Amino acid sequence: MTGCGKGLFWGKKLLVAAALLAGMIGMPGPARAESPEAQPPPDPAALLAEQNAALSRDLRRIHRELAALRADMSRPGLQEVFAGIGYIMGLFGAAAFAASRRRDKPPPGSADNDPNAPDRGQGRT
Amino acid sequence: MHISDGVLPISITVGSYAASAALAAWSVRRTRSEELPKVAVVTAAFFVASLIHVPFGPTSVHLLIPGLAGALLGPSAFLAIGLGLLLQSILFQFGGLTALGANALMMGVPALACGVFFQKLKGRSRRRQSLVGGLAGALGTALAALILALLLASGGEDFFGVAKIALAAHIPVILIEGAVSAFTVAFLVRVKPELLAPAFVQGRPRQPELNAPPPEPPDSPAHG
Numbered sequence: 001m002t003g004c005g006k007g008l009f010w011g012k013k014l015l016v017a018a019a020l021l022a023g024m025i026g027m028p029g030p031a032r033a034e035s036p037e038a039q040p041p042p043d044p045a046a047l048l049a050e051q052n053a054a055l056s057r058d059l060r061r062i063h064r065e066l067a068a069l070r071a072d073m074s075r076p077g078l079q080e081v082f083a084g085i086g087y088i089m090g091l092f093g094a095a096a097f098a099a100s101r102r103r104d105k106p107p108p109g110s111a112d113n114d115p116n117a118p119d120r121g122q123g124r125t
Numbered sequence: 126m127h128i129s130d131g132v133l134p135i136s137i138t139v140g141s142y143a144a145s146a147a148l149a150a151w152s153v154r155r156t157r158s159e160e161l162p163k164v165a166v167v168t169a170a171f172f173v174a175s176l177i178h179v180p181f182g183p184t185s186v187h188l189l190i191p192g193l194a195g196a197l198l199g200p201s202a203f204l205a206i207g208l209g210l211l212l213q214s215i216l217f218q219f220g221g222l223t224a225l226g227a228n229a230l231m232m233g234v235p236a237l238a239c240g241v242f243f244q245k246l247k248g249r250s251r252r253r254q255s256l257v258g259g260l261a262g263a264l265g266t267a268l269a270a271l272i273l274a275l276l277l278a279s280g281g282e283d284f285f286g287v288a289k290i291a292l293a294a295h296i297p298v299i300l301i302e303g304a305v306s307a308f309t310v311a312f313l314v315r316v317k318p319e320l321l322a323p324a325f326v327q328g329r330p331r332q333p334e335l336n337a338p339p340p341e342p343p344d345s346p347a348h349g
Contacts, residue, residue, distance in 0.1 A: 076217040081176065084212040085169045091208065092165030099158030 127214075128228055128276060130221030137279045142226030148233060149207045155200035163320065167197050168205040172212055175219065186298045192265025193306045195236035196243035196258055197313075197320060202236035203229070227276050235268035247321070254321065255311035262306025266299045267292065 133141075156164060174188040195202040207229045213219040220228045239261040246257045274288035313320050 074218065076176065080216040081173060084172050084216050087212055088165055088169045088172060088208065092161050092168070096158060096161040099161065103158065 127220030128224040128231065128273070130223050133224060133227055133276060133280050137276065138223055138227065140226075141230050141276070145203075145207060145226045145229040145233065148203045148237075149229070152200055152203035152207075156204060160198075160201060164198055164201045164205050167194050167202075168209050170194075171205060172209040175213060175217075186295075186301070188302060188305065189232065189266060189269065189298070190262070190302065190306070191232045191236040191269055192239040192262035192302065193258070193309055195238070195240035195265060196261045196306070196310065198236075199240045199244065200237070202240055203233040206233045206236055231269050231272045231276060234272060235265040238268060239265040243321075251311065251314045254314050255307045258310025258321075259303040259307025263299045263303035265306075266295055266302045270295045 171190055171194050174190045176187065178187045191202075191206060194205055198205055210220065210225060210228050210232065214222055214225055214228070242264060243257055243261040246260075247254045248257070270291040271288060274282075274284055274291050277287045278284035310321065
């Protein structure tokens with residue numbers, strides 16, 4: 001009786017070990033093998049449509065980002081602003097320089113009429 | 126408010142180029158060399174003002190200060206605005222180079238009109254000057270919208286329809302511009318009143334304010 005009981009005990013232990021082993025190693029195998037049989041094979045058209053929807057969603061997002069980037073690039077940046085201010089100051093500075101030179105050094109024809117150049121008139125007479 | 130390339134017919138483009146070249150030449154001749162720094166500063170302000178976007182409801186509007194430029198510069202305003210628009214179209218791609226003449230007319234003629242308006246009506250008191258300055262600022266934008274409609278009408282659009290749309294779209298700009306101009310003129314009246322006296326008649330002596338003594342120390346020169 002005890003011998004038989006011991007044999008049963010060992011048999012139970014072996015069974016448990018086998019079950020554990022099967023659980024650790026064997027289970028994924030059958031599960032993987034079973035899944036295509038459990039579900040009906042997907043409709044290729046539906047799969048394509050799903051992929052298309054996902055792709056076009058992504059594409060739309062990228063288009064949006066591209067448009068935002070383009071709008072961002074067409075907006076003038078700091079560089080252009082300072083370039084323009086520099087142009088304005090430079091052009092008006094050049095104009096003021098030319099004007100001041102013209103005022104300081106009148107052309108020879110008008111030297112006699114210029115009241116600001118008395119020494120030139122004295123030197124000639 | 127900029128006209129783009131290819132919107133206007135060729136004849137209008139060429140005609141507006143000729144008209145704005147003539148006006149610019151007149152403006153250059155009327156600009157005195159002592160005023161060049163002032164013109165440069167106002168030009169730079171005009172150039173940059175179009176970048177200041179004011180959020181307004183769903184959209185955002187940007188300043189265009191033809192009225193203020195006219196009030197400050199008088200006849201030189203056309204030069205300032207033409208140069209500012211040229212640089213804007215080169216650097217910012219605002220408007221096109223071929224439409225530059227039309228754009229200069231659209232902004233420059235209101236500036237000259239506002240200059241005359243401001244000089245005629247500014248009176249002597251500070252409050253009246255800032256009020257008239259604000260009116261000039263508002264009037265400048267409204268006139269620019271009307272000229273825009275006129276120019277677009279030459280391209281086959283319906284004048285009244287375009288004018289209505291342009292004015293309606295610029296009502297916020299007109300209001301903001303009036304406020305900005307009134308504030309600026311009020312500030313300038315207090316700190317530098319001689320800036321507000323551009324000589325439309327050449328050789329007219331510039332009078333300092335009689336009943337509004339400048340708050341500067343007495344040793345500073347009267348004319349900057």
